[in-house]
Amino acid sequence: MVGERDPALTTLKDEENYKDSSEFAAEDRKVEYPSQSRSCRIIFLVVSATIVTILLAFLASSWTKSSHLKFDQCGTTADEARNRGCIFETTGFTWLVPECADPETEAEFLAYIAENDLKLYRTMNYTEEVSIEEVRRGNGDGFYVREKYHLTHCLFLMKKRHRMEDKKGLLDGQIMPLHHTEHCMGQVLQAGADPEFRKHDRQFSYTKFPYCGRPGGYNLEWPARKTWIDF
Template sequence: MHGSQGQDPPVRLAHCGTTAATARALGCRFELHNFAWVSPECYDEELSREWDKQAWGFARTNETPPAEDMIPQEVAMRGELTHAWVPWSQHMAHCALIWKKFHRAVALNRPMDSWTSSYNHSEHCANMLIDWELASWPDLYNSDLHLKFPICDYEWRHQGRQMEERIASESSSRDGLGHDHTSHHGH
């Protein structure tokens, strides 16, 4: 277990550079589910193994890619593609796994990568999960993944103040009854 109760470990542990070659040289691991190179301290072996044993789809084009635009999973697993399209159902499976990874890191007091700990990413996943229009097209290749090199750290421990400010800001945009006057339909 990284860090123990009462100790505040270093905030920034590691970064994997900006290329697959640099990441490999630094001992980083590629997470197919996150489409990201992460340092060993932030790599969850069990969750990655669980994800990697599934048959996932990757394509060079979106919507309904022709067979010649499909990318073999073993090619995607190398971590060298700068982007790939995946179906909505795979995007939602990614969100579920990221939430699981987040919870495990917090419960076990482990560092996590800055993409997993990002509230903006969690909010995006939550919004996508309840987008019933998208849910009616689970096999549509509409999610564009981009290769990431997030920082591995304990920054998640220090997000409280930012979260309080965000909640206060969101609350002030609603009336006293809690009604949100902004429209999110179709987004």
């Protein structure tokens, strides 16, 4: 579902030097312009500051909106989620409050996996298929999938993120953190470079209960399942 790696920032000092005109002939006067590496560092700092400002503004806006929700999270079980009026999305295998659900992307995802025969399985040896109707009930821990299903899920969640941002909607706590996008990028890039990538791996798509409007939730990370995560 990765720790932050922020580059160390160093203080930039102007080191331009000018020769004294009283000691040297005018034709020998030399002005040292800022080096290309220094200019690149300045540009990097400006761009980084701009990106951080935009992200903080979006997060602040999301948290403000989420403060008006009756519930900002669906609990830890399917029954508890239903009692809170939550919706199960197969796109992310997540129980979500309605304000964080995206029916349009969910419908597109379901149509795509049906058209491309992407299956879900009850057992890790991929012998017993599960109907999409059962999957959509959101019961139990989850189901087994192949890598192509995993990649498809990743791409549709990236689309959902953009769609929700475009309409000023709330993001769920699974797709809000940058590390989820980095994870999906890594999967897609490696699969593109190696057709055999994770071809024989057994993969389990497990049920998650993210917050709405802020990062984190319950059961979001594979190494730390059945725990709460607050970023």
